[in-house]
Amino acid sequence: MDIKVSIIGSGNVATHLSKALKNSGATLLHIWSQNFKNAQALAATVSATAVDTISQITDDGSDLVIIAVKDDAITEVASALVNRKGLVAHTSGAASLADLSQLQNYGVFYPLQTFSKHKELNFNEVPICLEANNDANFQLLKNVATALSKKVYEVATDQRKILHLAAVFACNFPNYLYGVAQQLLAQHQLSFDIVRPLIAETAHKVQTALPTEVQTGPAVRNDEQTMAKHEKLLQENPDWVNIYQLLSEQIKKSK
Template structure:
């Protein structure tokens, strides 16, 4: 059995606790957060603390905190030579204080506190300095049903950057689409099957092959009509930027 201490009280920490707490192969022995109120709802399921001096010994300490907090928190841990990992896609492995055995346990997924997550659909990107530590992290991922991928720092950082494009930026485009439909009382829900089909298509086709629409076709009349419909200057800029990007990718003349 792998004993784990979780540090942090955000979305990733909450979902990791729920997943790890369900398995018989892991034991979450403690959960730390500097604001204990954030994790107070779990006090009947796990020992919660807000004092680092009370940390118990464990096989693994998971820092599920903001990137800016990793260096400071890891240096404050009152022990050395134990396996400490962070869950960030962008932070360096070496942000963890060198007094520890260091690693990265990066779940490549979007986490919202109220949304359910099936970790079978959450690939875990693993980075470690020692092979024994890598296997501990791989076995931990296995206990919650996650697929794993051994990555280096550069690969993890570009995966995180790409994730911002496919998730954060895409979600902002959904928000803009929601504003556009609301402006004329149209139903955003009518777009949801299209959203699902778009995501489904890239499971089998490359994004290049999956591209459709007026920008790829260089349908100038439609492009001009769309720009005329847009009232928000920022929305026009985004439309022009993405249209230009698609046309550059597919060798079409710009509008």
């Protein structure tokens, strides 16, 4: 892929995206981060140059600048690129396309996945959701996305915000509940390894069926005695009791 890209950010998304771009044949020019040492570390990994000011990312270099920072910082970062004529895209699921409207050419390049810096993943399977302020910019983003992934979608801001919300329910909340399970097990000298196969099978089921079709457990069976026993076991942690009761009631209603 004959394109020059600069990355603003050095976190999980920036790290995986930079590596995927390099592996696809793109040239990584500049990496900027609030933490210059982090920028240097990522730049060394993808044969780029770390810069200490965003103004060093100029029009005569990068074809595309990707902003991969926390949502609250996107507008501020974009303001430092206001004189740039080339394309700038952010990677946020929750921020709107309009958050970059102070720029001339802008878009969204949202990879819908959970990223951890030190865990490799197959970017070819990562859905990438695109949006841009005009057709030419969309086509450029699409060319980049299709070089990285076989799952590329045109998704408008309002739809993307729903996708991001759905991802919180599908990923972030279950992971918190895994943490509750781990703490419960640890309190009773049991290993989290025992439930890993259960977690894997639950995730595997919904690859071929809808969640409501494969729901199991005491709540869906309306097993009141078992649920009462569970709540008693949780009585030392009222927050967990509340979570248990709320989710159980919602599962009952979903039948």
